[in-house]
Amino acid sequence: MLLEVNNLRTHFFTTRGVVRGVDGVSFTLEKGNVLGLAGESGCGKSTLGYSLIRLVPPPGKIVEGRIELDGMELVSMSENEFRKEIRWKRISMVFQGAMNALNPVYTIGYQMMEPFKYHTDIPESEAKESIAKYLEYVGLDPEIVNRYPHELSGGMKQRVMIAMALLLEPDLVIADEPTTALDVIVQAQIINLLKKLKKDLGISLIFITHDLSILAEVSDRIAIMYAGKIVEIGDSDRIYRDPKHPYTQKLLAAIPRVHEKVDKLEFIPGAPPNLANPPSGCRFHPRCPYASRICREKEPERTILSDGREVYCHNVSG
Structure with a gap:
């Protein structure tokens, strides 16, 4: 259980x-x-x-x-x-309303890197590979790490939130x-x-x-x-x-x-x-x-x- x-x-x-x-x-x-x-x-x-x-x-x-x-x-x-x-x-969470869960002043990549910085000591290059892997898994182009939340549609933001929830498995x-x-x-x-x-x-x-x-x-x-x-x-x-x-x-x-x-x-x-x-x-x-x-x-x-x-x-x- x-x-x-x-x-x-x-x-x-x-x-x-x-x-x-x-x-x-x-x-x-x-x-x-x-x-x-x-x-x-x-x-x-x-x-x-x-x-x-x-x-x-x-x-x-x-x-x-x-x-x-x-x-x-x-x-x-x-x-x-x-x-x-x-x-x-x-335990991770996909929060209700991805529009409000993502910080509008930071890029997607910066926000996805935070869990790795706080919870692990893996090299930044390895963390970026993991971020790209899970963005692709949820059907997003890894290049969106350079975008800000306002540049994404609602569905794309929700996929980003799901990818973030999966990063540390x-x-x-x-x-x-x-x-x-x-x-x-x-x-x-x-x-x-x-x-x-x-x-x-x-x-x-x-x-x-x-x-x-x-x-x-x-x-x-x-x-x-x-x-x-x-x-x-x-x-x-x-x-x-x-x-x-x-x-x-x-x-x-x-x-x-x-x-x-x-x-x-x-x-x-x-x-x-x-x-x-x-x-x-x-x-x-x-x-x-x-x-x-x-x-x-x-x-x-x-x-x-x-x-x-x-x-x-x-x-x-x-």
């Missing part, structure tokens, strides 16, 4: 109260697998990704839980040790909505690139998105998040074919189908809850068509189904 996360809680301490961005999340990821993480905007997906690489922006803080990478506990590790030994060497790459703000053709190219990474390099990937139709292309397992919690996690085929949690059912019913006749698309009434003051019991109960008294009063416990899926719902039995 490459990654084990247990009861992770990341809270934001604001003047209006404590916002529970990630509130008791547990999951595992095997080597070479892709975990898709989906849910509505504001459900805590990106916060979970930033927690794994320990880059939660202030006033956020990991307050509880364990993150183990190959048996090493990361939460208790000092910031200096984590920065030198884990971040970018063992980490065990785990976290891709935070890598297809956001890209047109459909470029989205397909990025998805194909991620599939190629999995096949050729055997890397483990956490793919964060709100688009379930994209996850179907790349994920071995899928975790559905709602209001800071995972509500269903399991094999991707089983979740797509037979979703168990009402939230997962509604999300999938909102996706147009090409090969199936659908009378009308579903929608989820209401809005996601305020994570500074979440609902009692099951956090989805104000929007759930099957909610009963116990849903309003008691938080659901984990139910493990016969196919290995984990579902957090009072109306699901093992």
